[in-house]
Amino acid sequence: MSADFLFGIEVIINGLMAGVLYALVALGFVLIYKASGIFNYAQGVMALFAALTLVGIMEGQVPFSHLINAIFGTEVHHFGWHVNAFVGIILTMVVMVALAWAVQVVIFKHLVNQEPIILFMATIGLAYFLEGMGDLMWGSEIKKLDVGIPQGGSFWIEENTAFLGGDDFFGFFIDRLDMVAAGVALILVLALVAFSQYTKQGRAMRAVADDHQAALSVGISLNFIWVLVWSLAGFVALVAGVMWGAKSGVQFSLSLIALKALPVLMLGGFTSIPGAIVGGLIIGVGEKLFEFLIGPMIGGATENWFAYMLALVFLVFRPQGMFGEKIIERV
Amino acid sequence: MLDQTDSYVTADGRTIGGVMMEMKNITLRFGGVVAIKDISFDIREGEIRAIIGPNGAGKSSMLNVISGFYRPQEGEVWFRGKPRPQMKPYQVAQQGIARTFQNIALFEGMTVLDNVMTGRLNHMKTGMLGQALWWGKAEREESENREAVERIIDFLEIQSIRKTPVGRLPYGLKKRVELARALAAEPKLLLLDEPMAGMNVEEKEDMSRFILDVNDEFGTTIALIEHDMGVVMDLSDRVVVMDYGKKIGDGTPDEVRSNQQVIDAYLGVSHD
Ligand SMILES: Nc1ncnc2c1ncn2[C@@H]1O[C@H](COP(=O)(O)OP(=O)(O)OP(=O)(O)O)[C@@H](O)[C@H]1O
Ligand SMILES: [Mg+2]
Numbered sequence: 001m002s003a004d005f006l007f008g009i010e011v012i013i014n015g016l017m018a019g020v021l022y023a024l025v026a027l028g029f030v031l032i033y034k035a036s037g038i039f040n041y042a043q044g045v046m047a048l049f050a051a052l053t054l055v056g057i058m059e060g061q062v063p064f065s066h067l068i069n070a071i072f073g074t075e076v077h078h079f080g081w082h083v084n085a086f087v088g089i090i091l092t093m094v095v096m097v098a099l100a101w102a103v104q105v106v107i108f109k110h111l112v113n114q115e116p117i118i119l120f121m122a123t124i125g126l127a128y129f130l131e132g133m134g135d136l137m138w139g140s141e142i143k144k145l146d147v148g149i150p151q152g153g154s155f156w157i158e159e160n161t162a163f164l165g166g167d168d169f170f171g172f173f174i175d176r177l178d179m180v181a182a183g184v185a186l187i188l189v190l191a192l193v194a195f196s197q198y199t200k201q202g203r204a205m206r207a208v209a210d211d212h213q214a215a216l217s218v219g220i221s222l223n224f225i226w227v228l229v230w231s232l233a234g235f236v237a238l239v240a241g242v243m244w245g246a247k248s249g250v251q252f253s254l255s256l257i258a259l260k261a262l263p264v265l266m267l268g269g270f271t272s273i274p275g276a277i278v279g280g281l282i283i284g285v286g287e288k289l290f291e292f293l294i295g296p297m298i299g300g301a302t303e304n305w306f307a308y309m310l311a312l313v314f315l316v317f318r319p320q321g322m323f324g325e326k327i328i329e330r331v
Numbered sequence: 332m333l334d335q336t337d338s339y340v341t342a343d344g345r346t347i348g349g350v351m352m353e354m355k356n357i358t359l360r361f362g363g364v365v366a367i368k369d370i371s372f373d374i375r376e377g378e379i380r381a382i383i384g385p386n387g388a389g390k391s392s393m394l395n396v397i398s399g400f401y402r403p404q405e406g407e408v409w410f411r412g413k414p415r416p417q418m419k420p421y422q423v424a425q426q427g428i429a430r431t432f433q434n435i436a437l438f439e440g441m442t443v444l445d446n447v448m449t450g451r452l453n454h455m456k457t458g459m460l461g462q463a464l465w466w467g468k469a470e471r472e473e474s475e476n477r478e479a480v481e482r483i484i485d486f487l488e489i490q491s492i493r494k495t496p497v498g499r500l501p502y503g504l505k506k507r508v509e510l511a512r513a514l515a516a517e518p519k520l521l522l523l524d525e526p527m528a529g530m531n532v533e534e535k536e537d538m539s540r541f542i543l544d545v546n547d548e549f550g551t552t553i554a555l556i557e558h559d560m561g562v563v564m565d566l567s568d569r570v571v572v573m574d575y576g577k578k579i580g581d582g583t584p585d586e587v588r589s590n591q592q593v594i595d596a597y598l599g600v601s602h603d
Pocket of ligand 1: 361364365366384385386387388389390391392393433
């Protein structure tokens with residue numbers, strides 16, 4: 001097989017891996033949007049906040065240490081302990097559930113029946129608040145996140161695929177971190193599907209997504225369901241934050257990944273879980289492949305804009321997304 | 332006059348018990364509009380109670396007060412001898428009060444079976460963790476709930492559309508599915524807002540039969556709003572008549588029919 005063809009395949013595989021992370025962020029959006037009609041601009045910042053919190057907890061950082069030191073003239077920074085990744089993730093999850101509860105009780109409980117644009121504005125406010133909060137609690141320097149996932153290419157795959165090509169092909173280079181990410185994402189999605197299909201709370205969640213009034217009449221508390229979906233979205237954000245943070249360090253630019261989830265949602269539709277996943281993968285593969293094939297001809301750096309352009313083209317021809325149903329207004 | 336706890340047997344042999352639900356001086360306003368003006372009435376265990384009146388009289392508002400969707404500015408709702416604290420709709424539902432809506436509120440994206448199944452949510456006890464830990468117990472519970480749902484589906488004769496997405500059903504069948512979902516909760520009190528609106532004669536007959544059977548076989552207390560006078564006279568034990576937010580009549584169908592104020596409201600000034 002020609003080396004170019006094999007490189008092409010490697011590009012596709014790596015694109016799929018990048019797409020998994022886009023898909024995860026988009027999934028968080030979909031969960032909240034389906035159940036409450038809120039377009040959560042803060043989803044990306046939630047991933048950042050979760051990752052910051054995880055690092056902080058694992059490193060035994062004192063939250064708000066800058067603030068405390070400034071007010072009391074103390075010099076506290078660390079508790080002096082380290083927490084392992086497993087316990088750290090559980091504690092972070094507790095924080096994310098508390099955040100979900102606070103978001104519902106402090107903000108959205110008071111905005112029931114408001115226009116979608118108002119709910120959206122509230123999430124923009126939330127995004128900046130969370131970003132500031134993350135900064136205040138844990139500091140703004142770039143942090144390393146090591147949850148014990150191996151990094152670097154898998155030699156095993158390289159050695160065992162090298163025979164496919166000629167002398168100038170050394171086997172597929174696939175990051176082990178990406179593989180773990182793909183595996184975790186798959187488990188997460190399966191768990192979410194099982195949850196929504198087979199549990200009482202999952203059923204209630206689907207009911208709320210379908211019709212609020214009807215859900216109330218069968219005895220479902222909307223407040224509870226909204227705290228639940230924000231918690232699930234927080235959990236998805238945590239997974240995305242961990243993957244992204246482990247790869248490129250926990251830094252504030254992490255919240256910008258949320259913007260990449262937008263074209264994913266344009267492709268997949270705002271209410272479709274399979275759409276978020278397939279959309280994420282398509283964008284991931286599309287932008288890597290485009291950069292590989294067309295990039296060199298037009299000066300590269302196409303990954304910055306390709307996703308948005310693809311979404312735009314898609315919007316023109318299929319505004320309802322891949323899996324959405326065409327809505328024809330009744331007249 | 333009957334006492335709070337008295338019971339009696341109807342001409343067709345059903346036993347009507349003491350007062351289950353009592354509305355005391357309910358007033359409900361929307362801005363300047365007074366939808367309900369100082370209305371009191373009661374609903375007895377086991378009876379079929381109709382609420383009638385011209386359009387905009389405040390009937391649906393009254394049902395919404397009972398089911399917790401609207402919050403009256405004044406007055407109290409008493410349930411089984413105790414004043415009921417202010418409740419959210421889901422809390423009222425958990426108390427055993429199920430309802431249908433004038434404009435039908437179904438889960439359009441789900442099948443008939445799934446819709447009816449949601450009516451059983453409050454009978455599912457095993458929580459999230461429990462379902463993960465005690466798989467066997469959760470499974471048993473699931474199959475019990477499924478059986479109960481199938482019984483109701485048989486009862487309402489909608490077996491043939493069990494797997495049909497509700498969004499595709501015609502209006503009359505949707506009304507029946509909504510009733511099925513309410514029944515699945517095994518309610519003590521069932522509130523029906525115009526269960527026969529928009530139906531043809533045959534469908535109305537079916538629905539009337541179902542309502543009577545529900546009351547007779549399950550002993551469910553029913554409060555219903557209906558415009559068709561023939562239906563109301565046939566079905567109900569007692570009738571409340573509303574007009575412009577006020578109660579203008581209350582009694583057996585015969586008493587109400589001969590009430591001059593009621594006759595005026597229906598024949599004199601037409602609001603239709
Ligand atoms: N959510 C609401 N907001 C504002 N006004 C309302 C609301 N619900 C009801 N109303 C008003 O209260 C009054 C009574 O309405 P309601 O729907 O209870 O009447 P109804 O007797 O059920 O009439 P219909 O037979 O047409 O269903 C009307 O004037 C209506 O406009
Ligand atoms: Mg009405």
